[in-house]
Amino acid sequence: MARRQVQEINAGSMADIAFLLLIFFLVTTTMESDKGILRILPPMEEKKTDVEINQQNLLKVNINYKNDIRVSGISRTIDITELRSIAKRFILGENVRVDDPAIGGADMVPLEQAKVPYTWRYLPADFTITADHIIQLKNDRGTSYEKYLQVQNELTAAYREIRDDFCLKYIPDADTYDEVMDLNVRDEIEKEIYPRKISESDPVNNAQQ
Amino acid sequence: MSKFRKGEKKEVGAISTASLPDIVFMLLFFFMVTTVMREVDVQVENTLPEATEITKLEDKALVSYIYIGRRRGASENELPKIQLNDAFASVEQIKSYVTGKVALIPEVDKKKMTVSLKIDKSTKMGIVSEVKIKLREAKAFKISYAAFETSEIE
Numbered sequence: 001m002a003r004r005q006v007q008e009i010n011a012g013s014m015a016d017i018a019f020l021l022l023i024f025f026l027v028t029t030t031m032e033s034d035k036g037i038l039r040i041l042p043p044m045e046e047k048k049t050d051v052e053i054n055q056q057n058l059l060k061v062n063i064n065y066k067n068d069i070r071v072s073g074i075s076r077t078i079d080i081t082e083l084r085s086i087a088k089r090f091i092l093g094e095n096v097r098v099d100d101p102a103i104g105g106a107d108m109v110p111l112e113q114a115k116v117p118y119t120w121r122y123l124p125a126d127f128t129i130t131a132d133h134i135i136q137l138k139n140d141r142g143t144s145y146e147k148y149l150q151v152q153n154e155l156t157a158a159y160r161e162i163r164d165d166f167c168l169k170y171i172p173d174a175d176t177y178d179e180v181m182d183l184n185v186r187d188e189i190e191k192e193i194y195p196r197k198i199s200e201s202d203p204v205n206n207a208q209q
Numbered sequence: 210m211s212k213f214r215k216g217e218k219k220e221v222g223a224i225s226t227a228s229l230p231d232i233v234f235m236l237l238f239f240f241m242v243t244t245v246m247r248e249v250d251v252q253v254e255n256t257l258p259e260a261t262e263i264t265k266l267e268d269k270a271l272v273s274y275i276y277i278g279r280r281r282g283a284s285e286n287e288l289p290k291i292q293l294n295d296a297f298a299s300v301e302q303i304k305s306y307v308t309g310k311v312a313l314i315p316e317v318d319k320k321k322m323t324v325s326l327k328i329d330k331s332t333k334m335g336i337v338s339e340v341k342i343k344l345r346e347a348k349a350f351k352i353s354y355a356a357f358e359t360s361e362i363e
Contacts, residue, residue: 011230014230015226015229015230015233018230018233018234018237019233021237022233022236022237022240025237025240025241025244026240028244029240029243029244034265034266034269034272034325034353034355035263035264035265035266035355035356035357035358036260036263036264036266036325036326036353036354036355036356037260037262037263037264037353037354037356038264038323038351038352038353039352039353039354040350040351040352041341041344041345041349041350041351041352042345042350043345043348043350044345044346139334139338140334141333141334141335141338142333142334142335143333143334144330144331144332144333144334145258145328145329145330145331145332145333145334145337146258146330146331148334148337149258149260149330149354149356150258150260152260152354153260153261153262153356156262157261157262160262
């Protein structure tokens, strides 16, 4: 009986096939990562409720259709690079309205122990925050989205830097907010001590689109 | 007579390429595993703006996308369009789109749904505000303004 020798398959082209597949996946791959600035929209209100806000607690940031940034109480236009420090100083209760000094800085309110049971032990008893401050962001229908996002970015950065400074000063073993391990403390800083208070009103339509 | 003989030519052996397929396969598997096929064909101009204060969205299953921008290859004067899934849509369709997406998410995670707004940076705020109002009506409050991460904005 003649036995046929089974021939070995030539594996030389294996590399070529693999290369082909590799190139296919290289091309189709999208290392798409979803990153962005997170925001929570306010719920729709059934009826308009007018809340009285004291002048000194309100910082109006307005971006017009020419993409000029204006801040209430400062009569010149603001450069995007200045906005972060203005917002920071406002949140910390300084008076930033250089052209309208009569208004004064935002009200400083003592922090209640009941609201921050976990962070309280690190803080001095007379710690005050600007609990009622609001940054009101206004834009025009013709404002460019890029500028709007830059402003949002700077305001977010202002809060982030304030939280970082706070953690560096008061929270042991944490130089920045991200390094705070205790989830309760994180939560309190984010929601009670320095919550983001950016309010947006529906845009006005100032002609030029 | 020196110990080291000079002048004698040494043959350099050919490098074995037998392990080449293995290396290529390894790369191949890496890309096969990491690859995410794009589900939608983006039909609008979509150059995202840059930002520094960026948060990563963790769970892709909980993210729905809204693309806004000018039609690909359209002239500068054309108004931006909204793209949901694979088709252009009007602002009015956003509510049903979001409701449809929420329905796909398991009950426990419904509140975690995030709408990622992928908006071209040349867009004007008018259309963006309209979309935001519709999202509020649809009770999709968590949004993310998609942006590229940079270390410094010039």
